[in-house]
Amino acid sequence: xxxxxxxxxxxxxxxxxxxxxxxxxxxxxxxxxxxxxxxxxxxxxxxxxxxxxxxxxxxxxxxxxxxxxxxxxxxxxxxxxxxxxxxxxxxxxxxxxxxxxxxxxxxxxxxxxxxxxxxxxxxxxxxxxxxxxxxxxxxxxxxxxxxxxxxxxxxxxxxxxxxxxxxxxxxxxxxxxxxxxxxxxxxxxxxxxxxxxxxxxxxxxxxxxxxxxxxxxxxxxxxxxxxxxxxxxxxxxxxxxxxxxxxxxxxxxxxx
Amino acid sequence: xxxxxxxxxxxxxxxxxxxxxxxxxxxxxxxxxxxxxxxxxxxxxxxxxxxxxxxxxxxxxxxxxxxxxxxxxxxxxxxxxxxxxxxxxxxxxxxxxxxxxxxxxxxxxxxxxxxxxxxxxxxxxxxxxxxxxxxxxxxxxxxxxxxxxxxxxxxxxxxxxxxxxxxxxxxxxxxxxxxxxxxxxxxxxxxxxxxxxxxxxxxxxxxxxxxxxxxxxxxxxxxxxxxxxxxxxxxxxxxxxxxxxxxxxxxxxxxxxxxxxx
Numbered sequence: 001x002x003x004x005x006x007x008x009x010x011x012x013x014x015x016x017x018x019x020x021x022x023x024x025x026x027x028x029x030x031x032x033x034x035x036x037x038x039x040x041x042x043x044x045x046x047x048x049x050x051x052x053x054x055x056x057x058x059x060x061x062x063x064x065x066x067x068x069x070x071x072x073x074x075x076x077x078x079x080x081x082x083x084x085x086x087x088x089x090x091x092x093x094x095x096x097x098x099x100x101x102x103x104x105x106x107x108x109x110x111x112x113x114x115x116x117x118x119x120x121x122x123x124x125x126x127x128x129x130x131x132x133x134x135x136x137x138x139x140x141x142x143x144x145x146x147x148x149x150x151x152x153x154x155x156x157x158x159x160x161x162x163x164x165x166x167x168x169x170x171x172x173x174x175x176x177x178x179x180x181x182x183x184x185x186x187x188x189x190x191x192x193x194x195x196x197x198x199x200x201x202x203x204x205x206x207x208x209x210x211x212x213x214x215x216x217x218x219x220x221x222x223x224x225x226x227x228x229x230x231x232x233x234x235x236x237x238x239x240x241x242x243x244x245x246x247x248x249x250x251x252x253x254x255x256x
Numbered sequence: 257x258x259x260x261x262x263x264x265x266x267x268x269x270x271x272x273x274x275x276x277x278x279x280x281x282x283x284x285x286x287x288x289x290x291x292x293x294x295x296x297x298x299x300x301x302x303x304x305x306x307x308x309x310x311x312x313x314x315x316x317x318x319x320x321x322x323x324x325x326x327x328x329x330x331x332x333x334x335x336x337x338x339x340x341x342x343x344x345x346x347x348x349x350x351x352x353x354x355x356x357x358x359x360x361x362x363x364x365x366x367x368x369x370x371x372x373x374x375x376x377x378x379x380x381x382x383x384x385x386x387x388x389x390x391x392x393x394x395x396x397x398x399x400x401x402x403x404x405x406x407x408x409x410x411x412x413x414x415x416x417x418x419x420x421x422x423x424x425x426x427x428x429x430x431x432x433x434x435x436x437x438x439x440x441x442x443x444x445x446x447x448x449x450x451x452x453x454x455x456x457x458x459x460x461x462x463x464x465x466x467x468x469x470x471x472x473x474x475x476x477x478x479x480x481x482x483x484x485x486x487x488x489x490x491x492x493x494x495x496x497x498x499x500x501x502x503x504x505x506x507x508x509x510x511x512x513x514x515x516x517x518x
Contacts, residue, residue, distance in 0.1 A: 129305050130343035134357045135329035213448065
């Protein structure tokens, strides 16, 4: 009984410690954003790494998601003769939910893990200590460009993902399922409002912030050698993805 | 530079236990001791990479942990620290590594920075390798580039963490000569930690033996070499039977992320 209590007690403490540390690092990052020196070049470099380099994987994911959504929706809607509304469902789903969430998850897998691996390697090879010894705040130097770049580029990736997802749905519906292209396009945009787009973009910015801060935190807190870096990378993907899915629920509730 | 009654524990393991240390301007102190005894931990306290559980670290009369973070960075700029494996930023070239502190902390032009980088590389006997990547360098070269980065801002205090560990005797000799030349030209205070007594006797004004969380003996290289103290004799002769009993080192924990930079 004692062992069970101890197990849960230790687990709870670790969770509370991790969450507390997240907020401490968040505070330090916010302070780093507003204090000089500013590093636009480092931020631009991260925009390329997080954003530009993620474009192919995000577009592929979005295209096939849009396509499969059209296929699945067709199967269901056919039962009550509502095939004409496939375009609306695909567009709404992509803009409000699947675009931001899938993009967030893909960028977490690609860029969040890379951030954890890079900072983890820097930690175990004393490069982070070297930064401090050179009178440089490591959180400001390492976190701020990555977090700012992610907040900036994930919404941009989501815009692309939305467009390509809708295109994927269109090609499957029109090219494979024989839907009328004009009706499909009309229905795609008829029921969309600006709010659908903005809610998706707000989510995307929040996901960019979460995946980058979690990735940086996991890397920064790395202990041990190569094994530690591997564990941090895995943790960054798991925790980042969980953070996105949990935040998605609450953001959807707020932005509904 | 003065450390007073510095204590540091990691979990249940006490690494530093009321340690006192003073280094005068221009003086070279070499600390020796068994692996994992806390030498690197001590060095990290000197520059504020670790915060002591109790005790004070003073640089020119200012307590490193009672000043603001901005002032702490100002005090850190008085230091140049060379890390065990160089700790070069592998995303940058050698030139960018050495230019890093100059770019961040001075208003020098690009030309002035390039000149200073070349000058630092000359001083460590590695001229013209600005464009190389750290991954292209040998262990000895990486350490010397680390020295070059450490001296870029012309620091008043140099810290060397195991500058020759793992190097062959010829490269060790080159590294020792480079350290001597840097000391002769820059006249900084210096703390070096090493296992290598030949290195220690070559560059030290004073040699200290760290054991049990304290500096047990503090003497000139000649006195150290000739000392009859059993603890010193054990180290000089490499006799484990004479060495004081120590608990297992916890180097991994000592290198973990620290409360100094949450």
